[in-house]
Every structure is written in C-alpha cells, then in structure tokens.
Amino acid sequence: NAGVTQTPKFQVLKTGQSMTLQCAQDMNHNSMYWYRQDPGMGLRLIYYSASEGTTDKGEVPNGYNVSRLNKREFSLRLESAAPSQTSVYFCASSTLAGAHEQFFGPGTRLTVL
Amino acid sequence: QKEVEQDPGPLSVPEGAIVSLNCTYSNSAFQYFMWYRQYSRKGPELLMYTYSSGNKEDGRFTAQVDKSSKYISLFIRDSQPSDSATYLCAMSAINRGYQKVTFGTGTKLQVIP
Numbered sequence: 045n046a047g048v049t050q051t052p053k054f055q056v057l058k059t060g061q062s063m064t065l066q067c068a069q070d071m072n073h074n075s076m077y078w079y080r081q082d083p084g085m086g087l088r089l090i091y092y093s094a095s096e097g098t099t100d101k102g103e104v105p106n107g108y109n110v111s112r113l114n115k116r117e118f119s120l121r122l123e124s125a126a127p128s129q130t131s132v133y134f135c136a137s138s139t140l141a142g143a144h145e146q147f148f149g150p151g152t153r154l155t156v157l
Numbered sequence: 158q159k160e161v162e163q164d165p166g167p168l169s170v171p172e173g174a175i176v177s178l179n180c181t182y183s184n185s186a187f188q189y190f191m192w193y194r195q196y197s198r199k200g201p202e203l204l205m206y207t208y209s210s211g212n213k214e215d216g217r218f219t220a221q222v223d224k225s226s227k228y229i230s231l232f233i234r235d236s237q238p239s240d241s242a243t244y245l246c247a248m249s250a251i252n253r254g255y256q257k258v259t260f261g262t263g264t265k266l267q268v269i270p
Contacts, residue, residue, distance in 0.1 A: 048200075084165070084262060085262065086161075086163075086245070086260045086261055086262035086263060087201070087245065087247075087260040088260075089258075092255075094255060100255075134200050134201070136200075141256070143249055143255075143256035143257075143258050144189035144191055144206050144247075144249050144256065144258065145191075145203055145206065146203065146258070147202075147203075148200030148201050148202065149200050150199060150200050151198075151199070151200050
C-alpha cells in the first residue's frame with residue numbers, strides 16, 4: 045500500500061519547456077488535488093478532481109492543465125514553464141466527502157530557470 | 158486579509174515543554190478544522206481534525222476550536238525532538254457543493270533535546 049506517489053521527485057526546466065507531473069493513489073479515493081507550496085504562501089490549490097471524469101480550477105490555475113486519467117491517476121501539465129512556477133508541487137487524495145482528510149504525496153521540487 | 162492567519166515562527170522550545178500553536182480565521186462558514194504536520198522535504202500528513210467547536214485529544218496532542226473568537230489551537234504536551242516539523246492549520250467550508258480547504262502558511266517548530 046504505497047498511498048500517494050508522485051514522479052518525478054526533482055526536475056529542472058528551462059523557461060518555455062513543458063512537462064507533466066504524475067500522481068497516482070492506491071486508496072480507491074474519488075477526489076484528487078494538485079497544490080503548490082511556496083515560502084510564506086502556504087499550500088495553494090491549483091486544480092482538483094472531485095471524482096473521475098471531472099476537473100475544476102482551484103486558487104491558482106493559470107499556466108497549468110490537468111488530466112484525470114482514471115480513478116487512480118491525476119496528472120498536472122505545465123505547457124510553457126515560467127520562473128514563477130518554481131515551487132514544490134504536492135498531489136493529494138481524499139474520499140468524496142472527506143476533503144478534510146487529505147493524503148499527500150512526497151512532492152515534486154521543480155525549478156524553472 | 159487572508160482567510161487563515163498563522164504565525165510562521167520559528168518556534169524553538171526545550172524537550173518536555175508544552176507547545177501552543179495557533180491560527181485565526183475570518184470565514185465563519187468554516188466547519189472542519191484540521192492540523193497537518195510536515196517534516197522537512199516531505200508531504201503534509203493529517204494529525205487530527207475537529208468538526209465545529211470544542212476540543213479533541215489524541216495522545217500528547219489536543220486541538221481546540223473557539224468559533225466565537227475564530228481561533229484554533231494545537232497543544233503538544235511533553236514535546237519531543239521528533240515533533241520538530243512545520244505545523245499547518247487548515248479549515249474547510251462547503252463552497253458550490255464542494256468542501257473547499259484553506260491552509261495556513263505553517264509554523265515551524267524546533268524541539269531542542
């Protein structure tokens with residue numbers, strides 16, 4: 045039982061490059077989330093998927109896209125990376141009615157030069 | 158004004174001390190109040206949550222919610238070096254049929270042996 049896994053753990057991009065962050069959970073959760081964490085800003089929601097087949101914007105969606113591939117997997121794509129997207133990205137999951145009990149992955153540290 | 162305010166610390170205490178961590182909030186619609194612990198370079202993990210007002214105890218940890226003052230606290234008794242981490246408060250409210258979670262910026266705690 046791995047919980048929430050994220051790949052890659054670290055990534056360095058040049059401005060304008062694209063990449064996809066992968067997330068998978070094995071807890072049979074319906075809801076999945078992508079956050080970014082910056083010093084002094086706390087965790088900010090980028091996108092979420094309340095259930096398979098649905099996605100919605102969070103607090104800071106600009107510059108990102110998501111895909112809920114199936115119930116287990118939720119990916120985050122940066123189409124044209126910018127230095128302002130340098131951050132630590134966390135994926136999380138929860139039951140449909142249990143957003144107050146989110147399970148987080150280990151994070152991806154992304155640097156955009 | 159942020160919806161959730163949390164003193165960033167850092168807070169440094171000797172082993173065995175009682176630690177008090179606090180958050181204030183402005184949204185009276187918040188229903189769930191959570192505390193997450195985040196070790197360095199790891200994802201947050203849920204410590205405990207309370208629904209509405211009152212206290213909740215789990216071992217050395219006690220969470221308190223005072224909705225009249227819009228103030229929540231986490232107390233750690235007999236603090237241990239292993240408690241050294243960043244503690245994030247979080248709160249949730251139903252927003253357009255979805256339970257929206259707002260995180261504080263976190264308080265960094267160091268327990269000195």
